[in-house]
Structures are given as C-alpha cells and as structure tokens.
Amino acid sequence: MKALTFHGPRDIRYSEVPDPQLQDDRAAIIEVTRVSICGSDLHIYHGEGFSEDLGFCVGHEAVGVVVEAGSAVDRHRAGDRVLIPASVGCTRCPECGEGRTSMCRTRSGALEKCYGLGSRLQGSQAQFVAVPDADRNLFTIPDELSDDAAVVLTDAASTAWYGARRARISPCESVTVIGLGPIGQLAAQHALLMGAAEVFGIDPVPERRQMAAAQGVRVVEAEDPVAQVREWTGGLGSHVAVEAVGADVTIETAQRIVRRTGRVSVVGVNQNKKYSFHMERAQVKELEFAIGLCSVQFELPTLIELTRTGRLKPEAVITHCIPLSEGAEAYELMDSRAEGVCKIVLDPRA
Incomplete structure (x- = not known):
C-alpha cells in the first residue's frame, strides 16, 4: 500500500x-x-x-x-x-x-x-x-x-472540547483562546456552545483571525494582547484562557491574560522539560491550571x-x-x- x-x-x-x-x-x-x-x-x-x-x-x-x-x-x-x-x-x-x-x-x-x-x-x-x-x-x-x-x-474537535470542558466554562463568562489553528477554532466554537458571553481570539495569522471572527470571536489585533483583553474586560482579564499552541510564550500569556481566580487550560503540546512555571503569580492570583492529553x-x-x-x-x-x-x-x-x-x-x- x-x-x-x-x-x-x-x-x-x-x-x-x-x-x-x-x-x-x-x-x-x-x-x-x-x-x-x-x-x-x-x-x-x-x-x-x-x-x-x-x-x-x-x-x-x-x-x-x-x-x-x-x-x-x-x-x-x-x-x-x-x-x-x-x-x-x-x-x-x-x-x-x-x-x-x-x-x-x-x-x-x-x-x-x-x-x-x-x-x-x-x-x-x-x-x-x-x-x-x-x-x-x-x-x-x-x-x-x-x-x-x-x-x-x-x-482536533475532541481535544478542543476536552480543553474547554476542563476549563469549566460557564454561561456569561469571558474566554480567551490562544492559537486559532484547528483546535483553537474549535475551542472557540465549543466555548460559545457552552454559553460563554464573549470569546477573544489571539493568533498572528490574519486569515485565521478572520475565520474566527466569522464565527463570533472578538479577535485581538493589538501588539499587546494582554493589555487589549484587560481593556475589554474592565481591567480584569478574561475568566478563562484555553491555550492551543504549546509554546512557552503562549502558555505564559494564558496565565497573564486571565483575571484573579481565573482558569487556564492547556491543550497545546509542550515538550520543554525545563519550563519555568511562575508559581508566585499563580498563587497570588489563585489560578487554576489544567493540562493533559485528551x-x-x-x-x-x-x-x-x-x-x-x-x-x-x-x-x-x-x-x-x-x-x-x-x-x-x-x-x-x-x-x-x-x-x-x-x-x-x-x-x-x-
């Protein structure tokens, strides 16, 4: 064959x-x-x-x-x-x-x-x-x-659902999806299906941002996505972040972009055995951090x-x-x- x-x-x-x-x-x-x-x-x-x-x-x-x-x-x-x-x-x-x-x-x-x-x-x-x-x-x-x-x-759809489910998205919450490839696009679709009041999307590729916007995602165009999301949420940050890239920098962004008591769900694959987790920030913000394989x-x-x-x-x-x-x-x-x-x-x- x-x-x-x-x-x-x-x-x-x-x-x-x-x-x-x-x-x-x-x-x-x-x-x-x-x-x-x-x-x-x-x-x-x-x-x-x-x-x-x-x-x-x-x-x-x-x-x-x-x-x-x-x-x-x-x-x-x-x-x-x-x-x-x-x-x-x-x-x-x-x-x-x-x-x-x-x-x-x-x-x-x-x-x-x-x-x-x-x-x-x-x-x-x-x-x-x-x-x-x-x-x-x-x-x-x-x-x-x-x-x-x-x-x-x-x-792809199962992993996106797993990530959204582990983030415990509730009606009327704000959700930031980081990475608008297939899993990110589907995570945004799932978040809206779960009743999210607003879904923000971050990706460097214009066509992917356009695709997400077509399904109701508010895409971030600013150079500083954390500042933009905070502005849109009254200075607080989103309730939830779903990370669908797996890079160190995007996992870091997910932790920074959520508000206090926020929830971060990582489904991007990261193979860095020396990743430095910012424990103090997570503790001070009372973050919930979920990661796993679907x-x-x-x-x-x-x-x-x-x-x-x-x-x-x-x-x-x-x-x-x-x-x-x-x-x-x-x-x-x-x-x-x-x-x-x-x-x-x-x-x-x-």
Missing part, C-alpha cells in the same frame, strides 16, 4: 510500505477514506518527535471502512463506516472501560497510546491502517455525519451527538482537501500557514 512516511526533519515521503496485518483476534484493518494532518504532526515533521525511528508511517486522525475484523471483535464488521480515535486504549483495564484511554494500564508510554509517533504503532496517513483492540478504538459513524465532519472528531474515546459520545444534531460543525475548520500522494506538499503548506490554511484533509483514494 501507499503511505506517508517520516525520514527526518521536513522529509515526508509518499512511499510503498507493507500492507497492515491483524496482530491478534481483537484487531481490525480499516481502508482509510479521509485522514488529516494535525498540528502535533508538525512536531514530528520538525524533528521534535517522540521516537528516533525513521521510515514509519505518520498520522493519527482518520476515518474509513472496516475491511477485516478479528474473531474477538464484537462491535464492528466488514463494511462498517468508522472513525478511529487518535488515542489508543485497551479492552481490559477499568480506565479504558470508562473511555479514559490516556490513563490506560496496559499500554505504556505515548508511543503505544497514539498512532504515528514511531514504528511501534504505525500511523493512519495511509491507504490502510491496523487498529488494535478494535472494540475500544473504533466508533461507528452515524449516517448523518460526513467523512469530513467525522475526521475532525478523531482528535482521551478521545471519553469525549466522542457527546461530540458525535452534537454533530449529528447540527449543534456542532467540526468540518468548518477544513480549508484544503489534497490527495494523499501530495502529502509532502501538504505538510509544507501546513507548516507555512500560507493560503489561509487551517485544517488539511488528505484523500487516499484520489
């Missing part, structure tokens, strides 16, 4: 790789119909990955059709249309039974809990993908959901229903659909943030 493989910093190739095989009777093989590039895939693209492996298949946001299921798989059969959560759990521990796959007792470390981080669990930017413990790691797609809507639910399986039932009923429009963040064969060019475009790019979807069948 054909797949996108990683061969070093900024070296993604459209390669011929072996077809995936069932590893045991709990696994399934999926023919991929849509797969997208996640902002966290750019960490791998830049050479900041979780593994030193080369030649592995990348990607962790995909939907498709079951072509083969092991004899112990109860919930899915060949021909079923399914989405593949980015997080990977088992079918045995109590945490995964609750959908909290990031806390899985069976799978140890990030390399076993997400597709496409290394050779241990090949990614889904491919024509086919092997899914372990399929009863836990596949969700049937309702007829009302398009593949484009479903592929955004596999990670268990997609826990969030999906809510998001599938919100999407099915039209309350949520995850596909709104998609700006480009590109054949998988042009995946290397798609990564370059995603990295450049040119052409107003937000979410790129790849089509393995094109």
